[in-house]
Amino acid sequence: MIPQDTIVALATPSGAGAIAVIRISGNDAIKIAAGVFASVSGKDITKQKSHTLHLGHITDGPKIYDQVLLSLFKGPxxxxxxxxxxxxxxxxxxxxxxxxQLLLRKGCRMANAGEFTLRAFLNGKLDLSQAEAVADLVASDNEASHQIAMQQMRGGFSNEIAKLREELLNFASLIELELDFAEEDVEFADRSQFHELLNRIEFVLKRLIDSFAVGNVIKNGIPVAIVGEPNVGKSTLLNALLNEERAIVSDIAGTTRDTIEDELVINGIGFRFIDTAGIRETQDVVESIGIKKTFEKMEQAQVIIYLVDGYQLTGDGSSLDSLRIEIEKLKNQFPLKPLVIIGNKADKLSVADTSEILNTVPELLLVSAKNNIGVEELKEKLLSFVNTGALRNNETIVTNTRHYDSLLKALEEIQKVQWGLQSGISADLMAIDIRQALYHFGEITGQVTNDELLGNIFANFCIGK
Incomplete structure (x- = not known):
């Protein structure tokens, strides 16, 4: 049921600023506003056109609160x-x-979190996926997440899902019609065309599902753990990446006892770097806890930077052999995680040393975090792990876990229909799976919904939006 009362909330961030915007929405919004607004030109705003601006004062009897600019938007x-x-x-x-407080006394109610956008959805101004994109747009903190949210809010994802649902619904109607004429043994739905449609739907669903891997990291950032032995320059590297003194740096091994995290946007993609405690054998209780956290962060990270002291790799070659063994251990321990091997303190290496190291460990990237050498190459290496092709080609990318779950369920039902079509099962059994697929499509755009779902979604919005 669509609410009929009038709500009010601050639409700009709380706190002092140059301008604040207070939003009112509901059947009586204009009437209530007219009761507290005195136009400088003497106009009655209840008789003014939609999408107009009016200068005046907010008053309560003889008391004047402020000179304001009032924007008028008439429904729908x-x-x-x-x-x-x-x-x-x-x-x-x-x-x-x-x-x-004045508007509350005049008949408004304080808006709940996301209630303005909820009303936009209930009144058909947005579908549910577009409404969720509004929250993503407000929360976007880099170019990529902003671009995806804008595309979804404009209806790119919704249109793709709606088109698939409509085509499937047309065939479902023909299948249902066959059930009404079951005794005549007729087929209204062309089975070959239906097979082609199911294959096309499956292809699109798989593409959207696969895009979630990219969309999720773009939306939430890519966690990158910087690990290595003590005093190899992990904190110095973090500072060089962030271009600020974020982590404490000293010559004392074990200075970093706890993880330090900060974010950096590289070419529109957010990365969350985690500086960890150095890995070594220690009797220090506090340092041991920090090392334990290091391994926990390595499990949580999507990319691991393993940092070594490049200068210590020179000599009789035993250090390089040890490094190769350590690299293999890390690859076996984290087979699905990209691993970046970095040799720090490259400024101390001779040309001959550099050549020997790279010949033995060709995947090693030599940098000098202290002198900011090789840091840009590291950033490019990190970007190479992110498939931004879909982003560049303006393809639909799924970022919402709820959408991802519904797509997986829809794909499962579509594959059941395909199996049924190939097996020649009866139309009534096939119709059940088709209805379930349509249900999961409808969950995404809000054609199928319930109060609990809407409550969970809009509770995450900010008040005033």
Missing amino acids: NSYTGENTVEISCHGSVYIQQQII
């Missing part, structure tokens, strides 16, 4: 599909609170 031509008013006032926290 508004974000929520309802009458909506936005009051742009000065950004004093006191003024914001006074105006909101």
Whole structure:
């Protein structure tokens, strides 16, 4: 049921600022706003056109709260599909609170988290996946996540799902029709065309499901663990990547006792770097806890940077042999994780030393974190692990876990229908699987929903959106 009351909330971040925007939405939004707004031109805003701006004062009897700019949007031509008013006032926290309290006294109710966007969904202004993209857009903190959220909010993902659902629904209708004429033994649905449609749907579903691997890391950032023995320059490398003194650096081995995390955006992709405690045998209880956390972070990371002291690799070759053994151990321990081997302190190496090291361990990347040498090459190496081809080609990328789950379930049902079609099972049994596939498609766009689902989704929104 679509709510009929009028809600109000601060639409800009809380706190003092130059301007604050207070949003009102509901059947009585314009009427309530008119009761507290005095236009400088004497206009009655209840009689003004939609999408107009009006200068005036917020008043309560003789008391004037602020001079404001009032934006008027008449339903259904508004974000929520309802009458909506936005009051742009000065950004004093006191003024914001006074105006909101005044509107509450005049008949508004404080909006719940995401309630404006929920009303937009309930009034058909957005489907559910587009509504979720609004939250992703607000939360986007890099170019890639912003681009994906914009594409989804414009309906790219919704349109693709809606098209598949419509085509499947057309065939489902023909299958259902056959059930009504079961005694006549007729086929209204062309089985060869249906087979082609199912193959096409399966192909699209698999592509969307596969895109989640990229979409998830773009949305949440890619965790990168920087590991190695003590005093090889892990904290110095973190500082060089971030271009700031984020981690404490000293010549004392074991300085880093706990993990330090910070984020960096490289060419629009977010990376979350984790500087860890040096791995070694130790009797220090606190350092032991830090080393234990290092292995935990390696498990959680999607990329591992293994850092060694490049200068210590020179000599009789035993250090290089030990390094190769350690690399193999890491590859066996984390076979599915990209592993970047870095030799730090390259500024101390001679040309001959460099040549010998790279001939023995060709995958090694030599850097000098202290002098910022090789850091850009490391960034390019990290970017190479992210499949940005789909992003560059503006393909639909799935970033939402709920969508991913529904796509997996829809694919499972489609494959059941394919098996049934090939096995020649009866139309009534095939219709059951088709209905389930349609159900999971509908879950994504909100054609199938319930109050619990909507509550879970919109509870994650900020108030005022």
